[in-house]
Amino acid sequence: MAVDIPGVISVIVFYIAILAVGIWAGRKSAKSTSAVEAFLANRDMGLVVSLFTLTATMVGGAFINGTAEIIATSGLLWTVAPVGYCIGMFIGGMVYAPKMRRAGYVTMFDPFQEVYGVRVGALMCVPQFMGDVFWTAAVLSALGSTISIIMDVNNTLSIIISAVIAIVYTFLGGLWSVAYTDVVQLICIGVGLVIACPFAVHSPAVDFSTLSSDWVGQVTSADIGRYLDLFALVGLGGIPWQTYFQRILACRNARNARLASCVAAIMCLAFAIPPAIIGMAGKAADWNSTAYPGPLPMSKDDYSLILPLALNYLCPRAVAIVGIGTLSAAVMSSADSSILASATVFSNNIYKNAIRPKASDRELVWVLRTGVVVVGVLGTLIAISVRSIYGLYVMCSDLMYVVLFPQFTSVLFIKGTNPYGGLAGFFISLPLRILSGEPLVHMPALIRYPFYDEELGQGFPFRTIAMLSGFLAIVVLSRLTHVAYHRGWLSPRCDFLGFFSRTESPKLHGMEGFGENNDKTAASPDTLGEEMGDLTEGIHDEVKVKSNGDHAEPLLTEKGAIHNKIA
Incomplete structure (x- = not known):
């Protein structure tokens, strides 16, 4: 198959547009020397942007591709990620987010270092670093496979270009760039999937009568333990992630943080509907009547790419091209978030708190930017060279639930x-x-x-x-x-x-x-106002103290102010 020139041009246009939005959104951060500006958008993120960026963080490439794959292979009952994420974000929004935002933390690991001390708190960052790096690699690898299927473009080249775009605007603008590109990417995801859905469903190759009750799936008595474990992993294990709390802590107040998280939970569930329908269409398709060149029946590995396959062989060419833009948007919204999250944790909790407590804001901003490049390059190299990336990511995700969730809950409550x-x-x-x-x-x-x-x-x-x-x-x-x-x-x-x-x-x-x-x-x-139903919404510089050996030092607090007052 020859390279699809119109498809390549459309993807290039899409990437240029995303890069332009990222640079535009981060123009203040690029000139600012404030660490809070780069880390948390100066804690000035409005409700609408917070809502969109929280949703885009969850609705990534793995979310969309995984929803289509699971419903095609195992049925609706086993498609637990959308429901689990929804429940997890509700719990996070109602229980964890207000407490974290009121405390004015910079990252989710600040309470660890506040309670455990700098060294033990830094140890807890390890699962997060591993999860973010492998997550970045997994979504970039998935994007490379998708583009190679639809447009016959070299896998490695597509991974490198996508990573470079995400690294550049994250480097220049910090969270502002990531948040505003998330808004654009989420709109692209929604529009692209909604456009593709009816074409996939009404394809001449699709016959839903062949599904009978297969699309529902079944949970046998022998599966109950595995099923409940998976639900708990997705729901509770999705809470202790820096990508989530970076946006929570950037909200203007605790009330906005709570509301954005709860509404984003519903939006995540809604965004799972189109890929689920396309996945069912792929399950019901007679692939012999399409131009699909692979062996039939499809192998398990082929079903992991059922969404791009359905876009390519069940939809018109123009719709498939729109679909690849959709998947590219989903992947980039995940990759930039993970890159920024790891760089922020390293800058604040490792470099500042453990290595150079007196580091200036300008120094922290450049440490952040260096971290963005390092994490992005490392994720890209892993995506290119390692085949079992998804398995490594799953293992790291398990550690977030198994190791970090009880730790995080304990230090907070x-x-x-x-x-x-x-x-x-x-x-x-x-x-x-x-x-x-x-x-x-x-x-x-x-x-x-x-x-x-x-x-x-x-x-x-x-x-x-x-x-x-x-x-x-x-x-x-x-x-x-x-x-x-x-x-x-x-x-x-x-x-x-x-x-x-x-x-x-x-x-x-x-x-x-x-x-x-x-x-x-x-x-x-x-705090009293928040706990009485957010009747008061004042501006208050929160105070935190980190312990380092036998002395106490003030942490980076809201609006970048440093206070020596201990409540």
């Missing part, structure tokens, strides 16, 4: 959580997940739970067991170390992380011992 409990939870949940195996990366299951199947793997909710085990370890070990220290069972010399020596000073922390309220903003007028 469970009084008395300390770094000893955090370390115990980390080193219990992580091995439990690894030893449970992962077929996608050919990792053997050394722990075999009930209902284990040689072909399908674990039939028990093993991820949830590992997560709950970590949760229990955090709570129990935090309590035990507190009691042992205060009753004299442990010498102060055993406090090798210096936690109790730091937290025992009322002057420093305004608290005494285990079980006191660690929310530094709990007594502020704004």
Whole structure:
């Protein structure tokens, strides 16, 4: 098949338009030396932009392609990602987002370092870095495969061009560029899928009568554990991601953060409908009557590309070209978010908090930009050279649920959580997940739970067991170390992380011992107003303190101000 020149031209035009929007949106950030401007759009993101960028962050290439694939291979009941993401964003919006935004954090790892200290808090960043890099690689790889199918363009070339575009506007404009390009990309996704849907459904090759009840799928008694585990993974595991909280923390206030997250949850569910319909059309198609050149019946690998295949062989050429623009938009909205998230966490939580506490804003902005390039290049190289990227990403996503979700919930909501409990939870949940195996990366299951199947793997909710085990370890070990220290069972010399020596000073922390309220903003007028139904909407510079050894230093706070007041 010859290269589709009109298709290539249309994609080039689309990329130029996205780049232009990104540069335009980031024009203030490009000239600014404010770290908060680059990290969080100066915390001045309005409700509409917040809503669109939150939705686009979830509705990425994997979301769209994965929805079509699962409904074609396993049926509607197993298409849990859209529903799970919707539930997760509702929980995040109602429970986690207001607390995080009121506290004025810069990243989701600030509360980790506030409670655990800089070193242990930095350890918790590792799953996030791995997840973001492999996620970037996975979506770029999927885009390369899609473009090669529809337009017969070299896979590697399409990956490199897409990555360069995303890196350039993210480098120049930070979150402003990413957010405004998300708005454009989300509109492209919606329009493209809505246009393609009726053409795919009414293709002469599609006969829905052949589906009978296959499109619904089934969950047998042997599948219940696996099904519930998957639902919990998608729902709760989708909460502790920096890409999500970067937008939450950029909202103007906690009320907007809550509302944007809840409305975006509904929009995510709505955006799953067109790819689901196209996936069913692909399932119902008689591929022998199309120009599809591959072997029939389709293999599992072919079904992973059912959406671009349906666009290419069930729709007119012009619609297929529009569809590739749609998929490109979805991929770029995911890739730029992941790149910026990792660069932000490194700049704020590793470089500033752990390496150079006195780094200037200008220095942090350039560290961020360097991080954008490094993460983008690393993701691109992995996308080009590694074939089992999706399996690696799935494994990293599991770690977000198994390791980070209990940790994140504990430092935010469970009084008395300390770094000893955090370390115990980390080193219990992580091995439990690894030893449970992962077929996608050919990792053997050394722990075999009930209902284990040689072909399908674990039939028990093993991820949830590992997560709950970590949760229990955090709570129990935090309590035990507190009691042992205060009753004299442990010498102060055993406090090798210096936690109790730091937290025992009322002057420093305004608290005494285990079980006191660690929310530094709990007594502020704004917080009280939010908790009484957002009756008051003031502007308040939130205060956070990070602990580093035996001294305290102020973290980067709202509007870039640094305050030495401890609430």
